[in-house]
Amino acid sequence: LPLLPGGPRQPPVSPLRWLAAVLVAAALLPLGVNQWRELLDRGRRDAQVSQHRGAGEVALRGGEISRAVAALQEAVRLDPLDEAARSLLGRARVEALIASPDRVSAGDAAAVAHDLSLAMEGGVEVPARYHVALGNLALLRGEGDPAVHYRQAAELDPNLAEARYYHGNLLMLRGAPAEAEAPLLAASNAMPTDARPARLLGRA
Numbered sequence: 669l670p671l672l673p674g675g676p677r678q679p680p681v682s683p684l685r686w687l688a689a690v691l692v693a694a695a696l697l698p699l700g701v702n703q704w705r706e707l708l709d710r711g712r713r714d715a716q717v718s719q720h721r722g723a724g725e726v727a728l729r730g731g732e733i734s735r736a737v738a739a740l741q742e743a744v745r746l747d748p749l750d751e752a753a754r755s756l757l758g759r760a761r762v763e764a765l766i767a768s769p770d771r772v773s774a775g776d777a778a779a780v781a782h783d784l785s786l787a788m789e790g791g792v793e794v795p796a797r798y799h800v801a802l803g804n805l806a807l808l809r810g811e812g813d814p815a816v817h818y819r820q821a822a823e824l825d826p827n828l829a830e831a832r833y834y835h836g837n838l839l840m841l842r843g844a845p846a847e848a849e850a851p852l853l854a855a856s857n858a859m860p861t862d863a864r865p866a867r868l869l870g871r872a
Contacts (some may be wrong), residue, residue, distance in 0.1 A: 800831050
C-alpha cells in the first residue's frame with residue numbers, strides 16, 4: 669500500500685492509554701500550580717525585603733535611627749537569612765544604643781550584646797563607636813566598668829564626641845565632677861548642637 673503523507677500510519681491509541689495519560693497530567697498539574705504559587709510568593713517576599721532593607725539603610729544614613737531599626741527588623745522578620753538586612757540591623761541597633769540608650773528595648777540591647785560578644789570572641793576588631801555602645805550596655809546592665817569602653821573608644825578615635833560625653837556623664841554619676849569637666853568640655857566643643865554636654869557642664 670502507498671504510504672500516506674507524513675510517514676507510516678501510527679496505530680490508534682487505546683482508550684486505556686488516553687485515560688492513563690489524562691490521570692498523570694491531572695496528578696502533575698497541582699504540583700505545577702503549587703510551584704508557581706511558591707515562586708510568586710517568594711518574589712513578593714523578596715520585593716518586600718528589598719523595600720524594607722532599602723528604607724532602613726536610607727534612614728540609617730539620615731540619622732533616623734528608630735525608623736531604621738523598625739524597617740530593618742521587618743526585613744529580617746520576612747527573611748531571617750538576609751545577611752545584608754541583618755548586618756544593617758546590627759549597625760542600627762548600635763547607633764540606637766549610642767543615641768538614646770535609655771530608649772533601647774531589652775531585646776535590642778541583648779541582640780547588640782550577643783553580636784558584639786561573638787565579634788570580639790572571633791577576633792574581629794571592634795570600631796570605636798561600638799565601644800561606646802558596649803559602655804552604655806555595661807552602664808544599663810550594671811555589669812563591668814563602662815569607663816573601660818569609653819576610654820578605649822576615645823583612644824581609637826580621639827574625635828569621637830560620644831565617647832567623651834558618656835565618659836563625662838559616667839563620672840558625674842559617680843560623683844566626680846572635677847574629673848568629668850575635661851571630657852564634657854571636649855564633647856561640648858565637638859557636638860555644639862547637642863545640649864547634653866553643656867547641661868552636665870553646668871552641674872560640674
